[in-house]
Amino acid sequence: MxxxxxxxxxxxxxxxxxxxxxxxxxxxxxxxFSKKDARKLFAEHNIELKDDFKILNNESGGFMDYAHTLKIQISDSDKSRIAKEIRESKGFIKVMDFKNNFPSADYETFEKLNFETENYLNREYYVKEPMEDGTVHFHFQLSKTKNELQYIGTDQ
CATH class of the missing domain: 1.20.5 (Single alpha-helices involved in coiled-coils or other helix-helix interfaces)
Structure with missing residues (x-):
């Protein structure tokens, strides 16, 4: 040169x-991505993790559509508390036949949809203003058989 x-x-x-x-x-x-980042992410969605947990899987990205998925292993007490919070939420739906009548959050109302399926307790909702990473649609799944909590955030 x-x-x-x-x-x-x-x-x-x-x-x-x-x-x-x-x-x-x-x-x-x-x-x-650290435990501190995971705690902050769940706290932004009003899910408090009081005990220690293990990050099982964390992936984010996408070419045209962005998605962030995070699965953590939580304590029995955190699982019980989160399950109780979902089940006692306003408008909670216990879905019996989810093949024909699967609930879905409404992107126009921005209300939290809390429902139970055969294997999971779910919380799903949209927000008006995107999060820092551009996500606007959020779905949380708490396993009924394992101590696992999964987060899925997308930009659509």
């Missing part, structure tokens, strides 16, 4: 590294 080959090597190495990091940024943010 302008009769300075050493400088050219450094500049090209720096630009190559920058390009690689830019391309890998979605995966890097998933790899660096």
């Amino acid at each position: 302008f009769k300075r080959p050493k400088t050219g090597k450094y500049v090209s190495s720096f630009l190559t590294l920058g390009f690689i990091l830019l391309c890998m940024s979605p995966w890097i943010s998933d790899w660096t």
